[in-house]
Amino acid sequence: MPSLLSLVDMNATVLAVSLAVFLLAGFVKGVIGLGLPTVAVGLLSLVMPPVQAAALLILPSMVTNGWQLATGGALLTLVRRLWSLLAGIIAGTLAGAGFMGADGGRRAIIGLGLALMLYALAGLAAWTPTVRPRHEPWWSPVVGLLTGLVTAATGVFVIPVVPYLQALGLPRDQLIQALGLSFTVSTIALAVNLGQGGAFSTGVGWASLVVLLPALLGMALGTRVRALVRAATFRRCFFIGLLLLGLHLAWHLPDLFGAGR
Numbered sequence: 001m002p003s004l005l006s007l008v009d010m011n012a013t014v015l016a017v018s019l020a021v022f023l024l025a026g027f028v029k030g031v032i033g034l035g036l037p038t039v040a041v042g043l044l045s046l047v048m049p050p051v052q053a054a055a056l057l058i059l060p061s062m063v064t065n066g067w068q069l070a071t072g073g074a075l076l077t078l079v080r081r082l083w084s085l086l087a088g089i090i091a092g093t094l095a096g097a098g099f100m101g102a103d104g105g106r107r108a109i110i111g112l113g114l115a116l117m118l119y120a121l122a123g124l125a126a127w128t129p130t131v132r133p134r135h136e137p138w139w140s141p142v143v144g145l146l147t148g149l150v151t152a153a154t155g156v157f158v159i160p161v162v163p164y165l166q167a168l169g170l171p172r173d174q175l176i177q178a179l180g181l182s183f184t185v186s187t188i189a190l191a192v193n194l195g196q197g198g199a200f201s202t203g204v205g206w207a208s209l210v211v212l213l214p215a216l217l218g219m220a221l222g223t224r225v226r227a228l229v230r231a232a233t234f235r236r237c238f239f240i241g242l243l244l245l246g247l248h249l250a251w252h253l254p255d256l257f258g259a260g261r
Contacts, residue, residue: 016209017047019214022060027216029064030222031234034162036215037061041155042116042245050108051100054155055194056193059185059208060215068180071173074195078178085140086185089161093189097196099153111252112154119159120243123235131167139164147186152193157186171213 025039037057044053069075079086100108129138147161199260 003013004139004163014047014117016213018044018056022056022211023214023218026060026064026220027222027225028218028238031226031229032231032238033184034179035238036064036159036219038116038119038156038158038180038188040215042112042249045109045112045220045249050112050155051194053099054190055204056211057155057177058187058191058194059205060212061183061201062191062199063162063212064215065180065183066220068176069184071177071180074177078174078181082140082178082181083134084137085144085164085180086182087162088141088144088146088183089151089157089182091143091146091152092145093152093186093193094148095107095145096149096152099149100193108153110250111150111193112156113200113246115150115154115156115159118246118249119156119162120239120246122163123239124243127163129163129167130169131164136168140229147182148189151186151190155190157183157190161186182237191204207238 006164021040021043026042028035028039040060041050041053044056113171121226143160143164147157148158151157160178161182163180165175168175168178170178
């Protein structure tokens with residue numbers, strides 16, 4: 001596993017990049033309601049292995065998704081409906097412990113790039129499948145398990161759970177709350193994985209706390225800007241950016257860390 005990245009270990013460049021990335025990631029989440037882990041882990045993987053990026057993500061993700069989870073007024077209803085999805089996420093994430101740090105992070109970077117590309121292509125295509133209620137009992141645990149495995153391998157927990165939740169036809173407020181619920185459970189399970197692997201120590205926790213501040217600032221700014229920009233245009237630019245980042249990660253970055261050498 002790559003060496004731990006604490007606040008003390010960060011040089012000025014890495015700290016500045018981390019603060020800027022979380023400011024941008026929070027801004028994206030404020031505008032469109034999601035994207036913080038995707039943007040943060042994707043961009044931070046340009047300067048550090050994904051396992052370190054995922055460790056920095058823990059507190060910003062917990063706080064911002066907890067904020068999202070608290071809105072909507074349908075938490076118990078969603079828990080009863082989605083419990084098997086959530087159980088699958090936990091099981092898949094824990095089953096994939098160690099995936100992210102294997103091979104010096106080489107496969108994690110490639111997997112992260114592919115996950116970002118799939119997510120971006122689905123977003124650009126406005127792909128919205130439909131899942132009928134009678135199919136939920138067996139689709140939910142499968143989607144949860146796959147999401148958990150992707151989370152464990154890449155630190156990003158949007159594929160395939162985001163398209164799946166959109167396919168359920170939930171009202172807008174419930175969908176936002178369901179996304180917050182899914183992301184919160186994913187973050188907790190990921191934190192357990194990283195903690196067991198030694199990648200989330202007290203020093204990393206302090207670093208994660210520091211980057212929480214720009215994430216919250218970015219989210220507040222994004223929320224204000226939401227009413228001033230066309231959501232469809234912003235989403236299109238967001239997904240195009242993710243697609244390009246995913247291509248770069250999948251094809252160019254694995255050699256940066258000397259993995260497998």
